[in-house]
Amino acid sequence: MEVRGEYPEIYEIPKDPKKVPWPKRTLAEINWGEEFLTFDLNKDGHPDIMAGPFYLQNDGKGYFTSHNLIDPALDVKVARFRMADIDEDGDKDLVMVEDLSYQVKEAFFARFAWFENPNDIGKMP
Numbered sequence: 001m002e003v004r005g006e007y008p009e010i011y012e013i014p015k016d017p018k019k020v021p022w023p024k025r026t027l028a029e030i031n032w033g034e035e036f037l038t039f040d041l042n043k044d045g046h047p048d049i050m051a052g053p054f055y056l057q058n059d060g061k062g063y064f065t066s067h068n069l070i071d072p073a074l075d076v077k078v079a080r081f082r083m084a085d086i087d088e089d090g091d092k093d094l095v096m097v098e099d100l101s102y103q104v105k106e107a108f109f110a111r112f113a114w115f116e117n118p119n120d121i122g123k124m125p
Helices: none
Strands: 009-011 024-026 037-039 050-053 054-058 064-068 077-084 092-096 113-115
Touching: 037 077
Parallel strands: none
Antiparallel strands: 009 024, 037 050, 050 054, 054 064, 077 092, 092 113
16 A cells, blocks of 8 residues: 555544534554445454554454554565454454556455454454
8 A cells, every 4th residue: 555644643522513514533553545444343342443453452442453464575565355254153353455547447366364353353463
């Protein structure tokens, strides 16, 4: 993914939601500006965020710790990703496909990855 020099932001709901503008802050210091999926990946009752190769772990207080699931040295350009129970063990896994060619609208040899949920992802540092 192209580095834009900007981090994704999140708006905070003020005590008086009619007050504008709502305050915003950086969600996480990650270079990602595409789609986001929310899902309680570590089953702690707080919705976590999947942002391409990043798992944003919700601390339950509105802040997120980012974990890069792919070694940046591999230079993988994630295009699309989804959560699905691929191995039918009751846990959602992460599946993603590498960058596609938007000029020809085809993917000749795009890499596909499946990240199996280890069931103890909440223990990540």
